[in-house]
Amino acid sequence: MSGQPLLTVKGIDAFYGTSQALFGLDLEVRAGQVMALIGRNGAGKSTTMRALMGLVPAAAGEIALAGRTLSGAPPYIAARRGLGYVPEDRQIFTAHTVEENLEIAEKPGTDGRRFWTIQGVYDLFPILRERRHGAAGRLSGGEQQMLAIARTLMGNPDILLLDEPSEGLAPIIVDQIAEVVLSFRRAGLTVLLAEQNMHFCLRVATDVTVISKGVSVFRGDVEAFRANDDVKRHHLTA
Ligand code: ATP
DSSP: OOOSEEEEEEEEEEEETTEEEEEEEEEEEETTOEEEEEOOTTSSHHHHHHHHTTSSOEEEEEEEETTEEOTTOOHHHHHHTTEEEEOTTOOOOTTSBHHHHHHHHOOOOTTSOOOOOHHHHHHHSHHHHHTTTSBGGGSOHHHHHHHHHHHHHTTOOSEEEEESTTTTOOHHHHHHHHHHHHHHHHHTOEEEEEESOHHHHHHHOSEEEEEETTEEEEEEEHHHHHHOHHHHHHHTOO
């Protein structure tokens, strides 16, 4: 079940220097949706996430969160306003312990509540409890991805932005991450997920936005996406 539009993106352009990556991109994420952003390599999925977080300026268009504009906001404001970003390269503090990474990230949500606790994220990822006193840099790739997600949860976000969470991970770990995203879905947490792994997307997502060459070319629920061979043929196969 999904509710009101939580995140609305209308017509954003984004550039790296003079090179344009997004061309009037539209996106809408409703409360409770797990929205998969699917596209080929270089389609603009990561750039969309970076534009939402204010890490790449949106040169045109509008970004609104819960009806309030977010356009032009720097990353710390985007985070304070409820966006929880798990970047593709995870950016954990490798010299700090697992638990320190979690403590540093702890903050109340936009409603002032502290839903997620260290024990709560350890229950979600028991391996992190076992590794809590070890340096984060010594974790495996999969454990680092779990820590990156757990750390973002500690900020009690209204929307979780996951950039390629399955990338480079062994199938058994991808499976565990998929189960965790499914648990978010059951709990009604809103998620925007950028993924290349179609199997992962179709397993966890409620809705799909297809992005091709910096433009959104399809929006619909997972069933509509499955049924649309045209969009798959033209925008997703090599
Ligand atoms: P991938 O799955 O490969 O990360 P993506 O869909 O996330 O793909 P983006 O990383 O958003 O795509 O890239 C969109 C376009 O912007 C591509 O043409 C890419 O080459 C370009 N681009 C991305 N990052 C940079 C950067 N730091 N500097 C210059 N161009 C960039």
